[in-house]
Amino acid sequence: MPNPKMSDYDETTSFLGNYGSFQILIIVLLGLSGLPCGYMGVIVVFVSDTPEHHCKVWSNSTIDGAHVEPPFHERSSWIGPDSCSRYKVRANWTGPVELGNDTEECVDGWVYSTERYTATIVSEWELVCDNAWKVPFSTSLYFVGGLFGSFISGHFSDRFGRKPVFFFTLVFIPVTALIQATSVSWVMFCIFNCLKGVVTISNYLTSLVLGAEMLSESARVSYTFLGHSLGFGLGYALLPLFAYFIRGWRMLLVASAIPGLLIVPTWWLIPESPRWLLQKGRVEEAELVIRNAAKMNRVPVPEVLFKAGECSELQPQDEAQQTFTYMDLIRTRNMRNITILGVFIWMSVAMVFYGLALNTSNLNGNIYVNCFISAAIDIGMYLATWLLVNRAPRPIFLFSSMMFCGIMLLIIKLVPEDMHLMFQVLGLLGRMGVSAAYSFMFMFFTELIPTVVRNMGLGVNSTGARIGNIISPYVIYLGVYSKILPYLIFGTFSIMAAVFSILLPNTRNSKLPDLISQTQPIRSCHCCCPKETATAQEHTTEGCKKMDKSATC
Structure with a gap:
């Protein structure tokens, strides 16, 4: 009789069912862990927003002989032609202050409007005018951290286990946010923003793999969208609510740490991935997890799950006891093709997804309402994707969503720049397409990459996504020169990602691959x-x- 392989795992554990108490518990708890991940990447929309500002002027200033203190908007109009310069004061020792036509830099600093915020990092460290570049730079550093986190967490998770990496990063998300809230300088803020990116992205990827490997195909689809992605979307929706009531950036960061701290005790409820334990030869621990799950689901357990003599054959001889490295992602043709296509697709989708989210502060209207609408669209698309995902081949679904996004964004080129409402409508329609693709690609590539290198493979793909994230703030910054240009760039990358996604193999109704030799060809x-x-x-x-x-x- 042939030796069983890890591909038989689904059949061996089929007695657990799809939606017992154990599966629902995993979906809910790991879904809740996505709350901090949902807002940490875009909290800069409020923390780093640039309030209206103008140059500081001389004290006790008077115009036409009378002391004046007009509203902020009116005052800024006579202080200088723009927010980075002011009119020079004419020397007049006997009469009121007079303003000349010549201008000078804001040598005394700036005054910031407190209508929307009590303080942001921009107003605290004066990141305007010549220092305005520091704002997108500090945002990009979060994604630079995510780039490193994606790369190293995959290796650690495949080597030391999903659960230790998941909870280690879960603890350090709120810790870095709390320390960042005490920043005494912009440099300190940037350092901890980078560290926060490392642990947040690592946690999000590891939670995806941990849940996917414990669930059957049907439950895995539900977890990806109703747990993993929906938790992310709900976290994003909480952000404008927090920011509306907490107008100072330091206290907003403190509040952002609370959900993560509340989830830490789930250590005693979430087990290690049985698939990973089997791949490492830790059969007794894997059996214990499965038996505990069966007890929770109240279903009988076979007396023997994995025979000792068979467990050494869970992998083919050429892959037995092998230590896998990142080189295994490109060693075979099939795996190499999946990796290369994955990196580009993830880079493009993530750049557009976060680019449109970070662009919220540049849209007309109330920033809090715009952010909440964007989050609501994400949540709606996660639910719609869950309903539609099994009705079409995987590559076709990814192609359709990104093509729709690209077309909506490119159509903006045809809209006159003064039609602000049409800009917002087309931008939100594009957001719908990329939101569906963003949540979908996590599940799709989890099904494409085998267990032995799954976390490393997703880590490399996520590294590509972080490159897209790093680029996105600077693409938005191009809007200073042309309001349409960012949308054209995002639309072009969306269509390119759609074209490449059609090459990927269809994994619908397929078993989760465990070995590199089981990787499907493009x-x-x-x-x-x-x-x-x-x-x-x-x-x-x-x-x-x-x-x-x-x-x-």
């Missing part, structure tokens, strides 16, 4: 098979897998 594989060997059987998925092993296809 669609172009059917074209690269030599005519003399490309029989009808070889054009099937199974045929191309066999040919991949012999390096023919």
Whole structure:
């Protein structure tokens, strides 16, 4: 009798069912862990927003012989032609202060409007005019941290376990936010913004893998959208509510730490991934997790789950006891193709997703309402994606959502710049498409990448996403020169991602792969098979897998 492989895991644990108490508990708890991840990346919309400002002027100033203190908006009009310069004062020792036509820099600093915020990092450290570049730079540093976090967390998670990495990063998300709230300088703020990016992105990716590996295919789809993504969306929706009532950036960061701290005690409820334990040969621990799950679901357990003699054969001989590295992501043709396509698609989707989110403060209207509407759209699209995801092949769904986003954003080119409402409507429609794609790609690539390198593979893809995130604040900054240009860039990348996504294999109704040899070929594989060997059987998925092993296809 052939030795069972890890691909039999789903069959072995099928007695647990799909939606018992254990599965629901995992979906809910890991979904709640997504709350901090949902707002940490975009909290800069409020923390780093630039209030209206103008140059400071001389004290006890008078115009036409009378002391004046007009409203902020009126006062700024006679102080200088713009927010970065002021009119020079004419020397007049006997009469009232007189203003000349010449201008000078704001040598005495700036005055900031307190109509919307009591303070932001911009008003506290005067990050305006010549120092305005520091605002997008500090935002990008969060994603630079995410880039490193994506890369290293995958290795640690595949080597030391999903659960330790998940909870380590879960603890340090609120810790870094609390320390960041005490920043005494812009440099200190940037350092902890980078560290916050490291742990937040690491936590989000690890929670995805941890949940996906414990659930069956049906429950895994529900977890991805109703747990993982919905928790992220609810966290994003909480942000404008927090920011509306907490107008100072320091206290807003303190409030952002609270949800993460409340989730830490779930350590005693969330187990390690049984798939990972089996892959590491820790069979007794994997069985214990499964038996506890069966007890919670109140279903009988087979007397023997994994026979001791068979467990050493959970992997083929050439992969047994092997330590996998990032090189395994490009060692075989199939795995290499998935990795390269994944990095570009994730970079494009993440750049557009976060770019449109960070652009909230530049839209007309109330910033809090705009942010909440953006979050509501995300939540609606996560639910819609959950309902539609199994009704179409995976590549077609990703293609359609990104193509829709790209078309909506490129149409903005045809809209006159004074039609602000149309800008917002098309931007929000584009947001709908990219929100669906953003939540979907996590589930899709979890199904494409095998267990032995899953966290590393998702980490590399997420590294590509962080590159897109790092670029996005600067793309938005281009809006200073042309309001339409950011939308054109985001639309172009959306369409490119849609075209590349159609090459990916369809994983709908497929088992979660565990071994690199089980990686599916991309669609172009059917074209690269030599005519003399490309029989009808070889054009099937199974045929191309066999040919991949012999390096023919």
